[in-house]
Amino acid sequence: MFEKKEKKTGDSKQRLTSLAELGEFGLIERLTKHVKRYHAETLKGIGDDAAVIDAGDKVILLSTDLLVEGIHFDLTYMPFKHLGYKAAVVNISDIAAMNGIPKQMTVSLAVSSRFSAEALDELYAGIVMACDKYKVDLVGGDTSSNVKGLAISVSIVGEAKKEEVVYRNGAGAGDLLCVTGDLGSAYIGLLILEREKSVFQVDPNMQPELTGFDYQIGRQLRPEARTDIRNLLLGTGIKPTSMIDISDGLASEILHLCKQSDVGCKLFEEKIPIDEHTRELAKEYKIIPSVAALSGGEDYELLFTVKQDDYEKIKDVAGITIIGHMTASSEGKYMITPDGKSIPITAQGWDGMRERQ
Amino acid sequence: MFEKKEKKTGDSKQRLTSLAELGEFGLIERLTKHVKRYHAETLKGIGDDAAVIDAGDKVILLSTDLLVEGIHFDLTYMPFKHLGYKAAVVNISDIAAMNGIPKQMTVSLAVSSRFSAEALDELYAGIVMACDKYKVDLVGGDTSSNVKGLAISVSIVGEAKKEEVVYRNGAGAGDLLCVTGDLGSAYIGLLILEREKSVFQVDPNMQPELTGFDYQIGRQLRPEARTDIRNLLLGTGIKPTSMIDISDGLASEILHLCKQSDVGCKLFEEKIPIDEHTRELAKEYKIIPSVAALSGGEDYELLFTVKQDDYEKIKDVAGITIIGHMTASSEGKYMITPDGKSIPITAQGWDGMRERQ
Numbered sequence: 001m002f003e004k005k006e007k008k009t010g011d012s013k014q015r016l017t018s019l020a021e022l023g024e025f026g027l028i029e030r031l032t033k034h035v036k037r038y039h040a041e042t043l044k045g046i047g048d049d050a051a052v053i054d055a056g057d058k059v060i061l062l063s064t065d066l067l068v069e070g071i072h073f074d075l076t077y078m079p080f081k082h083l084g085y086k087a088a089v090v091n092i093s094d095i096a097a098m099n100g101i102p103k104q105m106t107v108s109l110a111v112s113s114r115f116s117a118e119a120l121d122e123l124y125a126g127i128v129m130a131c132d133k134y135k136v137d138l139v140g141g142d143t144s145s146n147v148k149g150l151a152i153s154v155s156i157v158g159e160a161k162k163e164e165v166v167y168r169n170g171a172g173a174g175d176l177l178c179v180t181g182d183l184g185s186a187y188i189g190l191l192i193l194e195r196e197k198s199v200f201q202v203d204p205n206m207q208p209e210l211t212g213f214d215y216q217i218g219r220q221l222r223p224e225a226r227t228d229i230r231n232l233l234l235g236t237g238i239k240p241t242s243m244i245d246i247s248d249g250l251a252s253e254i255l256h257l258c259k260q261s262d263v264g265c266k267l268f269e270e271k272i273p274i275d276e277h278t279r280e281l282a283k284e285y286k287i288i289p290s291v292a293a294l295s296g297g298e299d300y301e302l303l304f305t306v307k308q309d310d311y312e313k314i315k316d317v318a319g320i321t322i323i324g325h326m327t328a329s330s331e332g333k334y335m336i337t338p339d340g341k342s343i344p345i346t347a348q349g350w351d352g353m354r355e356r357q
Numbered sequence: 358m359f360e361k362k363e364k365k366t367g368d369s370k371q372r373l374t375s376l377a378e379l380g381e382f383g384l385i386e387r388l389t390k391h392v393k394r395y396h397a398e399t400l401k402g403i404g405d406d407a408a409v410i411d412a413g414d415k416v417i418l419l420s421t422d423l424l425v426e427g428i429h430f431d432l433t434y435m436p437f438k439h440l441g442y443k444a445a446v447v448n449i450s451d452i453a454a455m456n457g458i459p460k461q462m463t464v465s466l467a468v469s470s471r472f473s474a475e476a477l478d479e480l481y482a483g484i485v486m487a488c489d490k491y492k493v494d495l496v497g498g499d500t501s502s503n504v505k506g507l508a509i510s511v512s513i514v515g516e517a518k519k520e521e522v523v524y525r526n527g528a529g530a531g532d533l534l535c536v537t538g539d540l541g542s543a544y545i546g547l548l549i550l551e552r553e554k555s556v557f558q559v560d561p562n563m564q565p566e567l568t569g570f571d572y573q574i575g576r577q578l579r580p581e582a583r584t585d586i587r588n589l590l591l592g593t594g595i596k597p598t599s600m601i602d603i604s605d606g607l608a609s610e611i612l613h614l615c616k617q618s619d620v621g622c623k624l625f626e627e628k629i630p631i632d633e634h635t636r637e638l639a640k641e642y643k644i645i646p647s648v649a650a651l652s653g654g655e656d657y658e659l660l661f662t663v664k665q666d667d668y669e670k671i672k673d674v675a676g677i678t679i680i681g682h683m684t685a686s687s688e689g690k691y692m693i694t695p696d697g698k699s700i701p702i703t704a705q706g707w708d709g710m711r712e713r714q
Binding site: 016017018019021022027028030031032034035036037038039041042045046051053055056057058060062064065066068070071072103106109111113115116118120121124125128131135136137138140142143146149151153157 | 385420425426506508
C-alpha cells in the first residue's frame with residue numbers, strides 16, 4: 001500500500017485533476033456516477049435538498065451538512081452559541097425545502113485541544129436552542145479529537161406524507177417563481193463582520209462598530225429555517241411544483257431548479273425582495289443590491305414554483321414574492337433588468353454583473 | 358460578539374475545563390444533558406449504536422461517524438480506496454449492532470486542495486464497493502473545501518422490525534456473553550503498519566515488510582461489518598438480549614453493555630477468540646494477546662448477550678464464542694485469568710494489564 005500511494009500522488013508523469021478545475025457540482029457528478037440503487041424504498045437519492053425514503057404511509061427525509069472552521073465559519077466573529085444554532089438551522093432548512101417536518105438530528109464534532117468544554121457547552125446550547133425552537137430530537141452523534149480546528153457534521157431526519165414532498169424537478173414552463181422573505185442581507189452582514197474583523201486585527205483595542213446593523217448581522221450569524229412556509233402554503237391550498245432553499249445564492253438555486261426540471265426562466269430584477277437598509281448598505285460597498293441576493297447566499301429562504309393557475313391564491317400572501325416565471329428550456333435562463341435588458345443567469349453571476357456598475 | 362468571544366476564551370481568571378479532563382464519554386454526557394425529546398416516534402436517542410425511530414410497522418435506525426485525517430486514519434499507509442471502504446463499513450457495522458439491515462447512506466467530504474480528483478475517485482470507489490457488497494444506497498452528502506487535511510462524515514439509515522431491534526440495555530444477570538469472529542488482529546495490523554511507516558520515514562528507499570501479515574493488515578485497513586450475524590441468529594431462533602459492535606476494544610464495549618443494562622460480568626480470558634498468528638505477533642510486540650483484544654479495537658465484530666436457556670442453541674454455532682456471562686451489578690466487572698485471578702475490567706485496561714508481563 002505504501003507503493004500504491006506513491007503512484008497515486010507522487011508520479012509526476014500522471015496528470016492529476018485539481019478539485020478547483022471541476023468545481024463542487026462537477027466533482028459530485030464525477031464521484032457519484034457509479035452509484036447504484038438497491039432498494040425500492042429509496043425514492044430519491046443524490047440531487048435534492050434531502051434524500052426521500054419510502055416508509056409505508058409516509059416518507060423519511062434525510063440530509064446532512066459538514067461545516068469546517070476556516071471554510072464555513074470564522075470563530076473571530078461567530079460566537080459558539082450562534083454557530084451551534086446555525087449548524088442546526090441549515091439542516092432544518094433542507095427539510096423545509098422538501099416541504100417536510102424536521103424530526104431527529106445527529107451532531108458529530110471533531111475538536112482540537114485548543115477548545116475548552118465551556119466553548120462546547122455554548123455550541124451545544126445553540127444546537128439545543130434550535131432543537132427546542134424547531135421541535136427536533138437530538139438523537140446521536142460522536143465527538144472526537146481533531147488535529148486542528150473544529151468540524152461539525154449534522155445529519156437530519158424529517159418526515160412528510162408522500163404526496164406532500166416537493167422536489168427540485170417538478171417545475172413546468174409557465175410556473176410562477178416565488179421566494180419567501182428577503183434576500184442579500186446575510187451577505188451584507190458577512191461583509192460588515194469581515195470589515196470589523198480587519199479593523200480589530202489591526203488594533204485589538206478598537207471596539208467593532210456593529211450597532212445599527214442588527215438585521216444584517218443577525219441574518220448572517222443566526223439564520224432561521226422557513227419551516228413555517230409549509231403550513232402557510234397548506235392554508236392557501238397551494239402545493240409548490242418545485243422547491244429549494246437558498247444557501248448558495250438566488251442565481252445558483254434558480255439554476256438548480258431549471259436544470260433538474262428541464263426548464264428555462266425569466267427573473268425580474270426589480271421584483272427581488274431586498275431589505276431597504278440592506279439595499280443602502282450594498283451601495284456603500286459598491287455592490288448592486290440584486291447581486292448580493294443573486295450571489296450572496298446564506299439567507300435560507302425558500303425558492304419555489306407554483307402553477308400559473310395559483311396566481312390569485314399566492315399573489316397577496318404576505319412574505320412571499322413572485323419574482324418571475326419558468327419558460328421552455330430552449331428559451332434560456334435570464335434576468336430582466338428594469339430597463340428591459342436580458343442578462344444570462346450564471347452561478348458565478350458576480351463578475352458578469354459587476355460590469356454593469 | 359467580538360467581546361463575547363474574548364470573554365470565553367481569553368479571560369485568564371475563568372478556569373476552563375480541558376476536553377482531556379472529561380474524556381469522550383464524560384464530554385458527551387455533559388453536552389447532551391439538556392436534550393429534550395419532542396417526538397414519540399423517537400424510541401431511542403443518544404446512547405446506543407444507532408438512534409431508533411418508529412415508522413409504523415418497522416423502525417428506522419440512524420447512525421453517523423466523522424473521520425478526520427491524523428486522528429482516525431493515516432494516509433501514509435491507508436490507500437484511499439480502503440479508506441472509503443472502511444468509512445462505509447464502520448457505519449454499516451453500527452446498523453448490524455442494532456440487529457438491523459443497512460439501507461441508505463450519505464457521505465460528506467471536506468478536502469484540502471492538496472487532494473486530486475483522482476484521489477477522491479479512489480475514495481469513492483471504496484465507498485461504492487462497500488455499498489455494492491452490503492447493498493446500501495448512497496443517497497446524498499456534500500463536498501467542500503478544507504483548510505487542511507481530509508474529513509469524512511458518513512451517516513447511515515437502516516431498518517428493522519420493531520421486535521427485532523437489539524439495544525445495549527437488555528442484558529440480564531446470568532446471560533451468556535458472546536462474540537463473533539476473533540479479536541485483536543486489527544490492532545496488531547496497526548502496529549505493523551506503524552512500524553513500517555517509521556522505517557519508511559527514515560529511508561524512503563526501504564520497501565515495507567508487509568508480506569506474511571495479510572490477515573492483520575487486512576483487518577486494520579479493510580474491516581468488514583457483521584451483517585451476516587442477523588440471519589445466522591435468526592436461523593438458530595435466538596434473539597440477543599443486548600448487542601454492540603467492537604470499535605473501541607472488547608473492554609470498553611463490555612463496560613457499555615454492563616452500564617446500560619445495569620449488570621456486572623465475568624469474562625474468561627482464555628475464552629477470548631484470538632487468531633493464532635496474531636497471538637504470536639502480539640508476543641513479539643511484548644503485548645499480552647488478550648490485551649490486544651481488550652484494548653485494541655477496530656475489529657468490528659459483534660459483542661452480544663443471550664439468555665442462559667439459549668446455551669444449547671448457541672454453543673456450537675461456528676464463528677461465535679461464549680466468553681463469559683453477566684452477573685448482578687453488585688458483583689462488579691471482572692476478567693478471570695487462566696490461573697483464577699480476578700482483574701477488574703477498565704476501559705483503560707492497557708496499563709493495568711501490562712503489569713502482568
